[in-house]
């Protein structure tokens with residue numbers, strides 16, 4: 001099994017990317033079928049099939065395909081009842097699309113810190129915020145410092161690791177908050193055996209190019225609530241009341257996925273189990289090496305978590321603490337793409353918020369590094385990545 005180190009120290013032929021699509025032969029067949037049938041746009045058998053296949057993958061619900069994950073989050077929040085001037089609680093460590101989706105609704109994101117072990121929304125800090133910073137007034141939960149209604153929570157299963165959803169749903173029940181899961185990075189992950197994206201009131205997925213399953217660009221809304229799914233379908237297709245008379249009953253959106261993209265998605269979903277296996281293998285090879293490195297904290301998934309291993313990410317510590325940028329530049333010089341975490345939302349001018357209660361996210365941002373995790377990463381390439389990381393750690 002083990003390739004001798006001197007063998008893999010040689011430079012692979014080309015650049016090793018962070019996470020790239022892995023397109024199967026079936027995809028060509030399905031896409032060709034679309035192209036030759038002329039059904040290329042947002043109506044067609046593959047859109048319906050992709051929605052059905054996704055619900056089969058995540059264990060039920062009503063699914064509505066969208067043009068991308070961001071659109072799914074926007075419509076997910078709308079159907080869950082988020083209104084202008086409301087607030088949506090979410091982790092500060094996420095991709096900007098989560099916060100933007102709240103703003104598209106005219107609502108405001110409020111940021112919560114993350115758990116330093118799993119990088120996801122800290123539910124006990126969420127609880128403290130709700131109990132100490134908010135008050136119930138005329139059956140609404142009000143943020144005492146802004147006077148706005150807290151309407152929803154958006155847990156993000158960041159890097160594929162599920163949020164601790166049971167206590168989060170208890171809080172949501174207690175305060176009557178809607179829960180819209182940002183499951184954009186977590187297709188294939190599960191919480192206590194239950195798939196992410198199916199744990200809140202609405203789940204949103206992304207099929208962007210770097211996600212575990214891709215349609216080029218695409219997204220999906222999944223919910224058990226039939227009326228919400230119908231509303232989502234209506235809003236994502238320009239809110240058409242009468243297609244012949246062109247009567248539109250609301251300000252809708254042109255957010256539907258095309259048949260070509262859905263065809264690609266159907267082929268990708270067929271190989272998801274294979275992708276998950278590949279990611280598990282990649283994760284265990286990295287862990288095997290890094291668990292004994294003093295200046296690295298390998299990921300520590302929660303006991304109840306099954307993660308999809310989307311992007312292998314470790315944290316630099318001891319003498320290498322805070323040096324994410326240095327490692328990334330070093331790897332770049334070795335033709336390896338590595339990445340920092342997203343900049344925490346509260347550290348960006350558009351979403352500036354007091355960071356004194358968001359310190360774990362700030363610390364991770366300086367010290368966490370994601371390594372190449374493509375499902376088609378070869379053992380040889382991974383060996384090269386590992387030897388380069390070790391070279392930097394030992395320097």
Ligand SMILES: *Cc1c(COP(=O)(O)O)cnc(C)c1O
Nearest residue numbers: 068069070095097184185206208
């Ligand atoms: C990718 C991603 C999104 C947005 O998905 P797109 O399909 O790129 O619009 C939202 N949230 C998170 C956490 C993501 O990683």
